[in-house]
Amino acid sequence: MDLFTTAHPFTTGVDISSDEFWSKPFDERDKAFARLRAEAPVSWHPPVSYPAPHGEQGFWAVTRAADITTVSMDSETFQSRNGFTLDPIGASAAGGSFFLAMDPPEHSRYRSLVSAAFTPKQIKKIDDRIAANAHLIVDDLIGAGEVDFVEACSSRLPMETVSDIVGVPASERKRVAQAAENLFGAGEAHRMAPEEAVNLKMEEAIYLYSLAKDLAAHRRANPADDLLTNLVQAEIDGHGLTDDDIGAFMLLMATAGNDTTKQTTSHTMLSLAAHPEQRDWLMKDFDGRIMGAIEEFVRHATPVMTFTRTASRDVELNGAQIAAGDKVAMFYCSGNRDESVFDNAAAFDLSRPRFPRHVAFGGGGTHFCLGNGVAKVQLRSIIGELLRRLPDITFGTPVAMKSNFVNGIESLPAHVG
Template sequence: MDSAFDFNPMKGRDRENPFAFYAEARERPVAFSPSIGAFMVSRYADLQTVLADPATYSSRAALPTSYGASPEVDEALRRGKVPETPMVVNDDGPDHAWTRRVLDAAFTATRVRSLLPTMRVRAAELAANLSPDGADLVAEYAAPFVRTIVDAALGLSDADPAQIQTWSDAQVVSFNPLASLEARVEAAHQLGEYTTYLQTLIDERRRHRRDDMVSDLIHGSDGLPGLSDDRVHSIIRGVRVAGFDTTRDAITMVVLTLLQHPEAHARVMADPAHNVARLMQEVLRWEAPHRGLFRLVTRDTQLGGTDLPAGSVLLLLFGSGNRDEKMFPDPDRLDLDRANAHKHLAFGSGLHVCPGEPVARAEIRVAVETLLTARPGLHLAPEYTPSYIASYFVAWSAWMSSGKPHRAD
């Protein structure tokens, strides 16, 4: 085991641009990262092997749990009555199958279509309000747009969106095993407040059903019975995180990538209705907004030339698999005509493929098409260089800007 071959997405090169590391990792057997405490799975074929075999590679470790970080964190969570129910992404077997059926029923094509008018109105409103002198497309466009849509889909539109976001951010901190004890204790207190809010919402929806996901989870849909309150809590918290961060990042990366590639920019602007979809598909591969999730090895096995004893933890590097030259020729080139771009792993694959994929795709397309139509002269501010948040497992490409990086004229 080569302990010098390490990966730490929280700092340095691995934070700002991990693709050089990914390329080196794909040339090696599956390797262990001391910083993460997990084996890194970087090749497309190996990733698909793991995703297709949930019996050998359990999802129980997909996300770190909020409980178990420390006695102080656990005490704060218990005082706040935060349920210990695992996120659906951590479920295996019958538990996952049942919950997933109810969740999929809540993400129907009808619901996606019902959200389109809200998407178009909100995107147009935000695009119109961008200053021609400079705008931050994360803070002023992508984030408020996605926040509006995910809250509308769930049924949280009556709440204070800033407060919901604070609680959702606390959920992300609670997942991060590299966060400080102080930060995780504060996040636990925030999750207690979130639990109180969600229980009040659940009780109200139990009495008065609405056309939203919370109601479907409580009452059931398509002939399926509803879920327990604790399970509803975990799904809402999980969907609110997954539905916000990754979609916000995907929108901003599609725009950034377009503005950094003049030929693609000209082609898309000549025919946005046809080419935005091609651009979105290729950017989801080229700049995956989802770093990956963990898996737990349930039996002694071998993967990618490495023996893995039962109990080993894996980190699935979807961003690396999407740049695997054996699957995607010339992977570092943006190619709007790439025939197999749709085989990317931005939404995962197999049993745990993202249930919100149809909503996310609709959000990205509406947000990008609306922005390009409303602001055809959009360009990067001179000498602007993007910086990237420290992220343990969600998105390395969350484009956090400083100042005013875009001209909207």
């Protein structure tokens, strides 16, 4: 069957828009993406299901790694200011997304301000805290018996890291973790009716935003030797971050900076359990092999599956005629299984060459993941602690999260002796 009709052609026989499609397992969904990669690498689809009225007509699906990189690198043509999610909520969600929904030069200025706060001294402090927190998390797991691995392990380190970065006091950390789960993870909102979930997520976003804004105001008045002080004092060309900016940054960190590392941890431990030969290979020279292995952890898990842009002008992409104003969706979950780039792309192979690069941190360009370094330190620390100290941990059947954005595991039964 021909995948196209005429003009703004909707695909036929390839469903990547329905709730039913996003309820399927990752490997089953990739069969649809594999067909698109082969027959229609850039194709038009109806909008995904959404519980509120909207005016979106559809989106272009970009499914090959090379085209994802093209879109990522051209921020002038493919812009972020109108939203970055597959859901048809557009710019209405931009307020809490900080520089994810900005374009250069504004994006470049804010990104530089945040980067300037991460001095070598502060990075060393963060790395040390990550290692210490990972050790404590595994301390709590030893002898725990039956646990939900997501709750007892995977979800803990990312939120401790975010809280350390933004200076969240101990009294608020449990509440911050709960809010982050409801926003992006498998918290209470995930089990609500869509309309109720939207309202709860808005309340949680306001809480995180307000907390960080208050913390920033306190640090302006009471500076200390910490990263939050660096953030509120950072200045480039006379511009600095406002307290509102810090609030938005917290919201970004608590969502994107949390769930990505959490999901990669869960997926990686499942993959290592299913492929003991890969685990054995890694443990023969953990320190020498772990950083390359992390690239495969992230590629194979692809914790963030999609990001979108909006075309600022008429443009051709791999034969598709994209009009100004059209939504363009980059499917990282497809690009990381691109047969033309990765040999045996579905395989979990820790010795896989680091080049060509995966697109799990984005396809390059101005929006390449700012937190990728912190994510790698977290993965090195927690996976190392788990493999060295809990070699006999076993897992049950994971419960997958239904999402068109995060490749999520809602819960994962585990037995720890």
